[in-house]
Amino acid sequence: MKAFVLKDKIKPGTGTAKLYYEEVETPKAGAGEVVVRLKTAALNRRDVFIRQGLYPGIRVPSIPGSDGAGVVAEIGTDVTGVEIGDEVVINPSIGWGENPDYPDANFSVLGVPINGTYAQYIKIPVENVFPKPKHLTWEEAAALPLGGLTAYRAAVTKGKVKAGETVIIPGIGGGVATLALQIASALGAHVYVTSSSDEKINKAMKLGATGGVNYRQDDWVKQLSIISGGADLAIDSIGGETLKDLIHLAKLGSKIVSFGATLGPVNHLLMPRIFFKQLTIMGTTMGNRNEFIGMLNLFNEHKLKPVVSEVYPLEKVEEAHEQMEAGGHFGKIVLEIPQ
Amino acid sequence: MKAFVLKDKIKPGTGTAKLYYEEVETPKAGAGEVVVRLKTAALNRRDVFIRQGLYPGIRVPSIPGSDGAGVVAEIGTDVTGVEIGDEVVINPSIGWGENPDYPDANFSVLGVPINGTYAQYIKIPVENVFPKPKHLTWEEAAALPLGGLTAYRAAVTKGKVKAGETVIIPGIGGGVATLALQIASALGAHVYVTSSSDEKINKAMKLGATGGVNYRQDDWVKQLSIISGGADLAIDSIGGETLKDLIHLAKLGSKIVSFGATLGPVNHLLMPRIFFKQLTIMGTTMGNRNEFIGMLNLFNEHKLKPVVSEVYPLEKVEEAHEQMEAGGHFGKIVLEIPQ
Known part of the structure; x- marks a missing residue:
């Protein structure tokens, strides 16, 4: 072959x-x-x-x-x-x-x-x-398969996303991020995205996102805070400075699920921002067999593509x-x- | 008055x-x-x-x-x-x-x-x-009150500490850390501590700790890894470089609960270390009324002082x-x- x-x-x-x-x-x-x-x-x-x-x-x-x-x-x-x-x-x-x-x-x-x-x-x-x-x-x-599995474990198993919750997914366009958007939207969450491209934000909104901001704008964090009202869950593949922005955008007692770090290491991370907000940061990668089955069922049930x-x-x-x-x-x- | x-x-x-x-x-x-x-x-x-x-x-x-x-x-x-x-x-x-x-x-x-x-x-x-x-x-x-409440929420509500688990508490001697040691020990966990003072480690062992290492030794992380076998739960008031050491000492799928940052911000935090290990980092501070009651019950039941x-x-x-x-x-x- x-x-x-x-x-x-x-x-x-x-x-x-x-x-x-x-x-x-x-x-x-x-x-x-x-x-x-x-x-x-x-x-x-x-x-x-x-x-x-x-x-x-x-x-x-x-x-x-x-x-x-x-x-x-x-x-x-x-x-x-x-x-x-x-x-x-x-x-x-x-x-x-x-x-x-x-x-x-x-x-x-x-x-x-x-x-x-x-x-x-x-x-x-x-x-x-x-x-x-x-x-x-x-x-x-x-x-x-890989993206759907990773996104399912991140959004459902770890993030426990629920209908009516607000989810922020930075850097939309990547495979897992886009699949996470589809999963969270199908489960009734209000999903907000970020991108360097207005075109990608528009595509995300056609896939179910409620809104999005272009992170090339200096005040994107403030804008996103205003339009989203803060996140119950962030699903992050970016790391670096973006992780700190997500901590800023997190509601009290909320979750950040991390499965990637395209921006590299996080510097000057202030733990009090995490503990005073009672935040949970969960690392995840891939998933188990039951999660794969759960993911397939969700895509079949909601006819997601x-x-x-x-x-x-x-x-x-x-x-x-x-x-x-x-x-x-x-x-x-x-x-x-x-x- | x-x-x-x-x-x-x-x-x-x-x-x-x-x-x-x-x-x-x-x-x-x-x-x-x-x-x-x-x-x-x-x-x-x-x-x-x-x-x-x-x-x-x-x-x-x-x-x-x-x-x-x-x-x-x-x-x-x-x-x-x-x-x-x-x-x-x-x-x-x-x-x-x-x-x-x-x-x-x-x-x-x-x-x-x-x-x-x-x-x-x-x-x-x-x-x-x-x-x-x-x-x-x-x-x-x-x-x-404050220390017991904070330690109870960290160890029990967030950390869900169980009998037989290994718990690492760096910087023993502080009020909350010491109370967390007592709570985790009473619940049957094997607790390992760190300190700059051998005397404090000895005191911790009299309070129920299984072991400890002096972090003034260059290879303390390696030593602690060997004697503890890695942590199911770390309860951290230190932050800074210590948080990264705790990530290194964490078992797969384990938890780090953070309620303090006496060493200041965390720099060069590599998110892949967190997500490949499927770790969860939980920020916590203080606690609610039910946790206060749970803490008092635990101290009364086990006659902890x-x-x-x-x-x-x-x-x-x-x-x-x-x-x-x-x-x-x-x-x-x-x-x-x-x-």
């Missing part, structure tokens, strides 16, 4: 590893596994960080890619409930384990070091495949990565796998 | 306001209030911060002091369930309101701007007085404050009120 292979482990700060498009051995399903012929895959920031050496646990050679959807092509021994030809999406959370609060020591995210979805076929434990939501295209289906920003053929994956780094996208960047 | 009065609002960084020992009008109980003739009072860091202008909502003239115990001396109208001569401790949480998660807008801590316990008499809403635990001396009774470090006569309150700032104490600094 054809696949993109990461062969070099890059020292952080020294560049970006090339991905090699090669003929590699097609995987075979072992006990409890299936092989899926992939139709579509999708990008995550993790994929970019891995090429730059900025992620724990990188091993080479291995195939990147955490998100994928396709058709069951082979079934291993000890597998029940799945048939050849089934249309599936893949849960990229591998080996989470029994404790819902945190993953086992041997947990990993699909795609480096476990071979991922930048390939024509993938071998995966049967418990990680789920029926593809019927209302989604193949492109939408690949856009859902993940936003696909661009579709590239698999061969152009490096170009797709450049697009992600440039940051102009809104929603997920998807790869079409050659059949 | 005699009382110490704060008359000057100090600009932060410009010094410490003098407290004036004066004859002031003895308060009279209004509707729903009682007047308590104080036997003992106790110091809190808040009192020091207020004199330095480092606390929100300072108004002058007013009498400092949040902790007190004494005898009911006068009963206002519309008061039931309390009699003249009752021995009581005072809940310094005034007007918390209905929501257990955070206080009402008009909430305040007893002692500036509401007249506090550095006085012979205090006027207080009847719902803020509770029977003095019988196993406590007057000195111990005054050492309990707050540690009294030193006792000063009320007249020497400024000396007592200097002692608190010097930091050599272990437990609470108590004031004896002239009768």
Whole structure:
């Protein structure tokens, strides 16, 4: 089969590893596994960080890619409930384990070091495949798994978002942020977003956001405070100065859920701002099997469709990565796998 | 009556306001209030911060002091369930309101701007007085309220400490930290402490701590990691670099409860350390009426006694404050009120 292979482990700060498009051995399903012929895959920031050496646990050679959807092509021994030809999406959370609060020591995210979805076929434990939501295209289906899972755990499990609450999601446009907006809106929250682009704010409002502000304006925090009235929940992938702005925008006794830090470390964080406001800051990443099921149910029930920003053929994956780094996208960047 | 009065609002960084020992009008109980003739009072860091202008909502003239115990001396109208001569401790949480998660807008801590316990008499809403635990001396009774309430909310409500869990409390010796140690130990947790003083670590172990390390040793974090095996819960009054050390010492999916920041702001906080570990950081301060009752019940049931470090006569309150700032104490600094 054809696949993109990461062969070099890059020292952080020294560049970006090339991905090699090669003929590699097609995987075979072992006990409890299936092989899926992939139709579509999708990008995550993790994929970019891995090429730059900025992620724990990188091993080479291995195939990147955490998100994928396709058709069951082979079934291993000890597998029940799945048939050849089934249309599936893949849960990229591998080996989470029994404790819902945190993953086992041997947990990993699909795609480096476990071979991922930048390939024509993938071998995966049967418990990680789920029926593809019927209302989604193949492109939408690949856009859902990792982002949907992360957003669901952030908004529902951790944030416990409720109808009527006010939710702030800074930096709208990223995959998880956009999926979190859809989840929180579907559950009846009033969602406010920030972006450097008025166009992205408008797109967010079409997806269900109540309002938004452009953070290129000096007084965006004040503006957001006025229009939102403060947040019951913030869902943050930005970190840095933005985390402190979210603390400022937080209502008493409210929550900030953090799953990313694109702005880097937080400096001069005043703990009294957190304890006098009785705030809770919760870190989260990925999610467990029950959360994946909860997420699929929510998307099926509300007929939610993940936003696909661009579709590239698999061969152009490096170009797709450049697009992600440039940051102009809104929603997920998807790869079409050659059949 | 005699009382110490704060008359000057100090600009932060410009010094410490003098407290004036004066004859002031003895308060009279209004509707729903009682007047308590104080036997003992106790110091809190808040009192020091207020004199330095480092606390929100300072108004002058007013009498400092949040902790007190004494005898009911006068009963206002519309008061039931309390009699003249009752021995009581005072809940310094005034007007918390209905929501257990955070206080009402008009909430305040007893002692500036509401007249506090550095006085012979205090006027207080009847719902803020509770029977003095019988196993406590007057000195111990005054050492309990604010610290016990804060520690109870931190360890029990927020931290949900359980038997068999590992709890880390840095900077043992402070009032709340010491009370949190007693609460967590009574509930069956294995508590580890840090201090700059081996003597304080020994005292903590006599109070129930399983172990401790002296943070003057360069590798204290590593040592604490080895002896504790990591924390299910950290209860932090230190902030600064210590908060990052606690993140390092945290087990996956664990909690850090913060109620103080004696080391100041946190710099270069890496959010991925928080979200990859699925950590929750909870800010807390003070507590509500039910938490005060829960705290008293716990102290009565387990016959816990707050540690009294030193006792000063009320007249020497400024000396007592200097002692608190010097930091050599272990437990609470108590004031004896002239009768």
